Amino acid sequence: MSVDSATDELLAVENLAVRLPGPDGPVTVLEDVSLSVRRGEIVGIAGESGSGKSMTARTLLDLLPAGAEVSGRLRFDGAELDHRDRKAMHAVRGHGIAMVFQDPTAAMHPMLSIGRQLTEHMSVHLGLTRKQAKARAVELLEQVRLPDPGGALRSYPHQFSGGQLQRIAIASALAARPKLLIADEPTTALDVTVQAGILGLLDSLRSELDLSVLFITHDLGVLAALATHTCVFQQGRVVESAPTADLLRAPEHPYTRALLAARTDPAEVP
Amino acid sequence: MSLLELTDIAVEYRAPGRDRVRAVDGVSLEVRPGEIVGLVGESGCGKSSLARFAAGLAAPTGGGVRLHGEAVSPLGRRRRRRAEIGLQMVFQNPYSSLNPRRTVLSQLLDGVPAEVGSRAERRRDALDRLTRVGLDEAAAERYPHQFSGGQLQRIAIARALAARPRVLVADEPVTALDVSSQAQVVEVLAELVEQLEVGMLFISHDLALVRRLADTTAVMYLGRLVETGPTERVWRRPKHPYTRALIDAIPSADPDAGLPRVLNGDINGPGAGHGGCRFRARCTEAFAACGDEPELTGDDHAVACWLDSEDTERVA
Numbered sequence: 001m002s003v004d005s006a007t008d009e010l011l012a013v014e015n016l017a018v019r020l021p022g023p024d025g026p027v028t029v030l031e032d033v034s035l036s037v038r039r040g041e042i043v044g045i046a047g048e049s050g051s052g053k054s055m056t057a058r059t060l061l062d063l064l065p066a067g068a069e070v071s072g073r074l075r076f077d078g079a080e081l082d083h084r085d086r087k088a089m090h091a092v093r094g095h096g097i098a099m100v101f102q103d104p105t106a107a108m109h110p111m112l113s114i115g116r117q118l119t120e121h122m123s124v125h126l127g128l129t130r131k132q133a134k135a136r137a138v139e140l141l142e143q144v145r146l147p148d149p150g151g152a153l154r155s156y157p158h159q160f161s162g163g164q165l166q167r168i169a170i171a172s173a174l175a176a177r178p179k180l181l182i183a184d185e186p187t188t189a190l191d192v193t194v195q196a197g198i199l200g201l202l203d204s205l206r207s208e209l210d211l212s213v214l215f216i217t218h219d220l221g222v223l224a225a226l227a228t229h230t231c232v233f234q235q236g237r238v239v240e241s242a243p244t245a246d247l248l249r250a251p252e253h254p255y256t257r258a259l260l261a262a263r264t265d266p267a268e269v270p
Numbered sequence: 271m272s273l274l275e276l277t278d279i280a281v282e283y284r285a286p287g288r289d290r291v292r293a294v295d296g297v298s299l300e301v302r303p304g305e306i307v308g309l310v311g312e313s314g315c316g317k318s319s320l321a322r323f324a325a326g327l328a329a330p331t332g333g334g335v336r337l338h339g340e341a342v343s344p345l346g347r348r349r350r351r352r353a354e355i356g357l358q359m360v361f362q363n364p365y366s367s368l369n370p371r372r373t374v375l376s377q378l379l380d381g382v383p384a385e386v387g388s389r390a391e392r393r394r395d396a397l398d399r400l401t402r403v404g405l406d407e408a409a410a411e412r413y414p415h416q417f418s419g420g421q422l423q424r425i426a427i428a429r430a431l432a433a434r435p436r437v438l439v440a441d442e443p444v445t446a447l448d449v450s451s452q453a454q455v456v457e458v459l460a461e462l463v464e465q466l467e468v469g470m471l472f473i474s475h476d477l478a479l480v481r482r483l484a485d486t487t488a489v490m491y492l493g494r495l496v497e498t499g500p501t502e503r504v505w506r507r508p509k510h511p512y513t514r515a516l517i518d519a520i521p522s523a524d525p526d527a528g529l530p531r532v533l534n535g536d537i538n539g540p541g542a543g544h545g546g547c548r549f550r551a552r553c554t555e556a557f558a559a560c561g562d563e564p565e566l567t568g569d570d571h572a573v574a575c576w577l578d579s580e581d582t583e584r585v586a
Binding site: 048049050161162163164191192193194195196197199200203218219220221222224225226244245248249258259260261262263264265 | 312313314418419448449450451452453475476477478479481482515516518519520521522523524525527528529530531532533536
């Protein structure tokens with residue numbers, strides 16, 4: 001590995017294995033998972049429900065259920081991440097790595113204004129005053145291209161559509177200027193037209209902020225124009241990992257081929 | 271003869287202190303035996319409202335629903351007569367549409383008509399429905415939590431079919447599922463419609479999925495149909511700018527295709543519902559004539575857009 005690519009690397013996961021306690025002893029949910037994300041790069045994770053894609057995200061943020069056994073190496077921003085070190089993990093969450101979830105309506109508190117939800121964690125984590133936090137919130141909403149940011153801060157979640165809420169959730173995740181954004185099926189609950197907007201937004205945030213994104217999805221088509229590299233997960237293992245274009249043009253693993261065959265593509269005309 | 275006929279359906283909702291909202295405006299659709307009609311549109315366009323009227327779960331403000339020639343009216347507390355049950359629904363979320371505390375078999379038996387015969391015969395009938403959707407008979411004694419989302423949705427389809435419906439209304443039946451389970455459920459639906467000669471109204475926001483399944487496609491925007499026609503023709507030669515935008519928004523697995531094109535604005539954004547074409551504010555090709563609302567015109571492949579109008583004075 002050259003010196004250049006070593007400094008370029010933001011996240012490296014090596015031989016990650018996770019076991020969760022089950023009724024009949026520990027159950028292996030992830031095994032031998034390795035992947036890496038460079039700065040300003042979008043990496044895709046594709047697979048079906050239960051394939052371990054969300055588990056990988058949760059492991060990075062240490063959001064695993066109690067009793068989980070984790071082994072393997074995690075390196076983030078040039079330093080080893082140690083799972084047993086709660087304080088270090090706490091520092092990484094939000095500042096280093098932030099996450100956006102599938103259902104934006106469930107990620108918001110329905111009875112608090114957008115302004116309150118966006119600024120609350122800023123004053124706790126970043127030590128901003130109310131005024132500073134509000135200015136930062138407006139700036140963030142502009143970054144995610146939400147019209148009328150000032151008005152949005154005074155509004156409540158039910159006043160927004162799903163796509164707008166997902167933009168607000170992304171704004172909230174970006175508050176502490178994380179280096180890596182984990183997006184766990186961020187467009188699955190949205191209309192195709194709205195999905196197209198969110199994909200475009202993530203791509204421009206990547207280039208504007210030099211943000212790295214780990215994009216989790218069950219639809220390989222979403223990754224085609226977005227991710228430079230894609231890992232396909234099946235039953236807790238990475239079964240194929242390649243540059244996205246190569247993986248889509250010449251899928252090697254039968255499971256990748258099956259995933260591709262299952263989708264209806266606008267490009268194919270039978 | 272059409273099985274399900276929706277004629278000029280209109281719905282208005284009222285909220286105190288606000289203007290009336292016309293959620294569905296003059297929509298007509300029909301479904302024939304063995305035919306799959308795909309209804310496509312974004313959230314909030316009124317497609318689920320339409321499904322509720324078709325099933326008689328709610329009454330439209332205007333227009334009528336006919337099932338096999340008979341008017342469908344919503345029920346109060348009265349039980350629906352067996353003869354009235356010609357339509358069954360499959361809902362989006364199988365986790366909430368099946369009862370978690372009852373076995374699969376007992377839920378399937380709810381629908382099996384009494385005419386089928388003895389208990390044993392009805393049981394056999396229910397098991398037959400289960401195998402038709404590709405599940406093992408052993409599944410009958412299990413509970414919903416023991417199945418995956420795709421399997422549950424197939425059970426929900428089997429339950430709908432147990433009542434021997436003539437029409438199925440499927441409201442986003444695969445939206446909650448993985449692509450691979452989506453493919454399986456779609457296949458099961460297509461097969462059953464063909465085998466059992468039922469008609470189906472398939473509602474989805476995913477035009478690619480509708481293309482795979484439906485014979486006829488109807489595109490809905492803000493409570494109105496903007497384009498209807500044979501699926502392949504609508505897909506290959508979309509006439510309405512909105513249909514084109516929907517097709518362009520679908521991500522392609524072709525690495526050279528680039529990011530899907532974004533449709534500007536929001537379905538409820540400014541400019542919506544102030545007279546004229548409802549798509550006007552988001553349309554890249556809007557011109558003066560769009561200040562008037564276009565009607566859905568054309569025989570086989572119909573479109574509601576001035577661009578396609580033969581009234582040349584308007585286009586000029």
